[in-house]
Amino acid sequence: MNRPAARPAGPFEPRLDGLAPAARGAGDYEALARACLDPEVWRYLSEGSGAGLTMAANRRAFEHQGLLPRPLTDMSRGHTRLVLFGQALEHPILLAPIAYQRLFHAEGEMASAMAAAAQGSCLTVSSLASQPLESIAAAARGAGGTAWFQLYWQGERATTLRLAQRAEAAGCPVLMLTLDAPVKPSTLVLPAGIEAVNLEAPLTPAPIGPGQSVVFQGWMARAPDWEDLAWLRQHLRLPLLVKGLLHADDVERALALGCDGLVVSNHGGRVLDGMPASLELLPGLVHQVAGRVPVLLDSGIRDGRDVFRALALGAEAVLLGRPYVWGLARAGALGVAHVLRLLRDELEATMALCGCASLADIRASRGCGHLPKDSI
Ligand SMILES: Cc1cc2nc3c(=O)[nH]c(=O)nc-3n(C[C@H](O)[C@H](O)[C@H](O)COP(=O)(O)O)c2cc1C
Structure with missing residues (x-):
């Protein structure tokens, strides 16, 4: 792969070779990342499913959410802090689960x-992380934080529970069960040495007989149902978020089972093409949840203004997907840190311009309104 030329690092010299100090936004890392990555890996990272309609809808939804300036507001106590599932965070921009991160940089997750x-x-x-989850959690702890764990159903109950309990033992404070991708046709042949090292066995469809369908009797035989979700919730101590439930009835049922949070997501437009933008569905689901559990959002967040928009429509926090991987591909940990910092700076600037001194002010919807589709 065509990585930026390595420069020898002295004992007190941080490695800054890949950073893009002139980047004005996370988007500037996209082309830089593409230049570093094998074309097949780039395709895997960037693609949407089907005709890409959902991926495009995600961006359109943010673009149509107008921002209204509110000058003359006192910002002297402004901050972006929040507490989520008992954890103090400096800002509401979390990193979404993304599989196989050693594809993008040797230091991976x-x-x-x-x-x-x-x-x-x-x-x-991710359940499909390419490094041991204990090492990843320890790396987060070493930098003064924690890491959450995303759970894919492992075909049956006992294996799924063992994986969740391993994450708990590693110190992950929150579990996120992704439910929107039960069918996982592989779109990438993994290079030698990169695999889902935390799984007991690779996720494959159940064996099928003559005349059977690889979808119905294969993949879906490995997918969880409502009873499995109820069982899992009963057997876990940690907060359990569900990612990818978008129908109001499904959300209601998950809350009745005791799920602790909702991630409104369409998987970055990578699964069911034709789904609406997650931002469009957010207000309805926030209304439905009515404060019973935190609602998070991902899919299409590209800058700090998008974070503001998502919070104005009721999200407690957002998960960033592809953009942090652009930073990772280009400059490892420093690239990820830079992308996060750029988004946070943009969020703070947007808050100041829109008269919101706290995340609660944003959620009170000062400064954000829907623009008619043809007004911009
Ligand atoms: C390359 C790639 C791999 C992903 N792997 C996972 C995964 O293992 N588990 C999961 O729940 N979501 C996975 N996602 C979805 C993300 O968690 C997130 O929902 C999505 O990327 C958000 O959209 P955005 O990329 O437009 O920000 C993946 C997304 C990408 C781009």
């Missing part, structure tokens, strides 16, 4: 976890 912790944020470690 450990770099992302360290960077997130150092920036007052938190990585959600």
Whole structure:
């Protein structure tokens, strides 16, 4: 891979070779990352499913959410802090679970976890992480933070519970069960040496007989149902968030089972093409949840203004997906840290311009309103 030329690092000299100090936004890392990555890896990172309609809808939804300046507001006590599931965070920009991060940089998930912790944020470690989850959690702790863990159903109950309990034993304070991707056709042949090292066995469809469907009798035979979710919630002590439930009835049922939070997500437009933008669904789901549990959002966040928009529509926090991987690919932990810092700076500037001194002020919807589709 065509990485920026390595420069020998002296004992007191941090390695800054890949950083883009002139970057004005996270978006500036996109082209830099593309230049570092094998084209197949780039395609895996960037692609949406189907015709890419949902991926495009995610961006359009943010672009149509207008921002209204509110000058003359006192900002002297302004801050972006919050407490989420008992954890104090400096700002509401978390890192979404993204699989196989050693594809993007040799330091993989450990770099992302360290960077997130150092920036007052938190990585959600994917079930498909390419490094041991204990090492990733330790890297986050070493930088003064923690890492959450994302759980994929492992085909049956006992294996799923063992994986969740391993994350708990490693010190992960929150579990996030992703439910929107039960069918996982591989779109990438993993290079030798990169695999989902935390799984007891690779996620594969159940064996099928003649005339059976690889979807119905194969993949879906490995997927959880409502009874499995109820069982899992009963057997876990940690807070359990569900990611990818978007129908009001499903959300209601998950809350009735005791789930502790909701991630409104369409998986970055990578699963069911034709889903609406997650931002569009957010206000309805926030209304439905009515403060019973925190509601988080991902899919399409590209800068700090988008973070503001998501909070104005009721999210407690957001998860950033592809943009932090652009930083990772280009400059490892420093790149991830830089991307996070850029988003946080943009969020603070947006808050100041829109007269919001705290995240609660944003959620009270000062400074954000829906623009008619043809007004910009
Ligand atoms: C390359 C890639 C791998 C992903 N792997 C996972 C995963 O292992 N588990 C999961 O729950 N979501 C996964 N996601 C979805 C992200 O967690 C998140 O929902 C999405 O990237 C947010 O959209 P954005 O990239 O537009 O910010 C993945 C996304 C990408 C781009």
